[in-house]
Amino acid sequence: MARLNLLEETRFEKLPVTVYKNSKAASLAVAARIATLIKEKQEKGEQAVLGLATGATPVQVYAELVRLHREEGLSFQNVTTFNLDEYYPMQPDSAQSYVTFMNKNLFDHIDIKRENINIPDGTLDLSDIPTYCMEYERKISELGGLDFQLLGIGRTGHIGFNEPGSAPNSGTRLVTLDDLTRRDASRDFGGKENVPTKAITMGIGTIFKAREIILMAWSPVKAEIVKKAVEGEMSSDVPATFLQLSDNVEFVLDEGAASELTRFNTPWLVKDCVWNSKTIKKAVIWLAQTVKKPILKLTEEDYNNHGMAQLATEKGPVYNINIDIFNQLQHTITGWPGGKPNADDSQRPERAVPARKNAIIFSPHPDDDVISMGGTFIRLADQGHNVHVAYQTSGNTAVWDDDVLRYIEFATDFTKSLNLGTEKLEALYNETRRFIAAKKPNQIDTEEIRTIKGLIRKGEAIAGARFAGLPDENIHFQDLPFYDRGKFSKVVSYEDDIVKTMELLQQIKPHQVFAAGDFADPHGTHKVCFDIILEALTRLSKTEEWTKDCWLWLYRGAWHEFEIHEIEMAVPLSPQEVIRKRHAIFKHQSQKDLPVFPGDDAREFWVRAEDRTSETARKYDELGLADYEAIEAFVRWKF
Structure with a gap:
């Protein structure tokens, strides 16, 4: 019976899917399978031939394999590896090369023989690539094919660098990268213009020949493309759908990546x-x-x-359910995001008491506050609450180099005009020009340049917060250390970030905390910032009495909105309030027109923000609620 129930639940899925609680649990399970394969081959005196992937997805798998080698004696002496792909052109010692990635995350930490490592060569002459690709295929065949192939999935549905349009029988070859793939890689290269337009990739036909294929995907960012790959019709538009042809494939997902699958998203369509x-x-x-x-x-x-007869029978009549x-x-709808004074709050999302609340808006980047909840920000200030804003990071990564020179030029001219002396400024200017002229893609800026970029964004944030109605003493710049520290090392401690956040919270003792809950942020900063806030509040809740009356509200930004069924507070905006919010966003001039890292959406941030909030209002209207110009949405986090 259990088997029949599982088949019923998964009837929309066209290949096997295993879902784990989180990416760590999934990665440990995949690493254990690879280790078992290696040991079985060792016992037989055979080579284990592994196809390996790069990117963020397999990092935890490689970390566990390294741990197994160091702590449990797992040997890789009998392992031969073939990587899926490499950018072209690409020098192997480049920070962005997959040679560097594999050495850093796996090969430098295990006992694999260097001659057994195979990664496509990004330094070849174009004329030599066809012969090289045939030789790559031959080497795999001579070893009896791949025993195990590890895959991730790109948002275009690519596996390896087999982009939309790839054939199911394709072999190793030179390909042109999809624009979305290049945009997703832009942060690693310091801008999309620095991302190579081509790559050498193992073909779908080569991948198919592996005796075991595991495709891994983590987080809600991958949920939509995972659903297409697992439940959609086979199409070259989504190359991963061709995996449905293989009897040896399994998708290994965390709960976020699986969230759009029918059995999780709309379970009433497949089961009681x-x-x-x-x-x-x-x-x-x-x-x-x-x-x-x-x-x-x-x-x-x-x-x-529509699969909801059981609901109608058990909880009906349906009109009562509808009401x-x-x-x-x-x-959920309220024009009083800080609570309405002297009103019955039993049916309102926020408390009426105290009438004047201490509120703090945490903004991961210096513009998330006004982009994501600018209308609510302004309304809280207008309604007399003691509103503070805390900019958690400097945002100095997302400033154009040209702006640095422009600001130094301004400072130089300013000091000249007032006879303040310009020798040091001119020396800094000349040094900065030399650095920028010779700057390599994704090279870390000098400390002086990072400081100037941070000051540019600080000035914009102050202007935005003042426009929203805040006094200067309520504007806080945390400049959390993890942000710059992470530029130099991926192993980052967050303890000092947590302590700084605790100190600010103790100073304000807020009744309301607003935090970015947009964990689809492609750069990961929002999630890190939220985790810091949550840990700070959790620690304080053990000793601080005020935390018992502190509510944590999540907002979302320029990437995704909450689903309607998730929203717990909906703050409607009038046309005039939408304009005021727009003007607050305009204060962030360095992010206007074309920001350094725009993501995969060509619209300006203010347009994204307005479209998102007007879309939420439209959905409320279509469901039969009042027709508002825009709605900002919030979800309460119970910590």
Whole structure:
């Protein structure tokens, strides 16, 4: 019976999928399988032939293999490896090369024979590449093929660098990289313009020949493409769908990457559900959006035709369900994000008492506050709350080099005009020009340049916060050490960041904390900043009485919004408030027009922000709620 239930749950899935709680648990399991294969081959006196991947996804697998070697004696003497791909052109000692990546994360820490390591050569002449690729294939074949192939998946659906359009029988070859792939790599190269346009990659046909294929994916960022690869029709538009042809493949996912699969996202379509308040709310909103009706117009027929007959039977009549969900949504809407004084707050998302709250908005970068919740920020200040803003990092990574020269030129001219002496400034200017002229892709700036870039963003943040109505003493620049420290080492301690955050929280004793909950941030800074806040609050909750009355609200930024069923506080904005928010965003001039790291969205940040909040308002309207110009959304985190 259990087997039948599993088959029913996974009936939309066209290949085997195993889901783990988190990426660490999944990585340990995959590393254990690789270790078992190596040991089995050792016992037989045979070579273990591994196909390896690069990128963030397999890093924890490699770390565990290194641990097994150092602490449990796992030997790699009988292992031969073939990497999937390499950028072209690419020098092997470049910081961005996959040779550097593999040495740093695995090969330099184990006893593998160097002659058994094979990584595509990014230094070849173009004319030599076809012969080289044929030789790469021949070497794999001579060893009897790949025993195990490790894969990640790109957001285009590529495996290796087999981009959309790749054939299922393709072999090792030179390919042109998709623009989205290059944008995703831009941070490693200091801008998309520095990312190579081509790569040498093992083909899909070569991958198919492996006796065991594991594709790994982590986080909600990969959820959409994972769903297409697992449940979609086979298409060259999503090369990973060709893995459906293999009997030897398994997808290994964490809960975030699996979240869009039918059995997790809309489980009522595949099995009987245990209906609780969260599931009912999500299902009813999904149904309304699917049939394009307001919630109060949903019928029993709608429920029955869309996998929700069980809900109608157990919790009906359906009109009562509709009214309950409509009321829940209505109660999320408030024009008083700090609570409405002298009002019944039993059906409101925020408390009425105290009438004037201490609130702190944590902004991972110097513009996340106004981009993500600028309207709410302004309204909290307008309604008389004691609002503070804390800019957690300097944001100095995301400033153009040209702006540094422009600001030094301004400072030089300014000091000249006032006869303040310019020798040191001119020396700094000349040194900076020389550095920038010779700067390599993704090279770390000098301390002076990082300071200037940070000051540029600090000035913009002060202007934005002042525009929102804050006095200068309520504007805090934490400049958390992890941000610059992480430029020099991937092994970073966050203890001093946590301590600084605890000290600020103790100073303000907030009733409300607003923090970035957009963990799809492609640079990871939002998640790190949130974890620091959460740890600080958790520690303080053990000794500080005020924490019992402190609520933590999450906002989201320029990448993704909360789903409607997740929203617990919806702050509507009038057309005039949208304009005020836009003007606050405009204070961040270094991020306007074309920021250094725009992500995969060509729109300016203010346009993204307005489109996102107007889209949320539109969804509320379509569900039968009031028609607002825009809505900023929040979810409460119970810590």
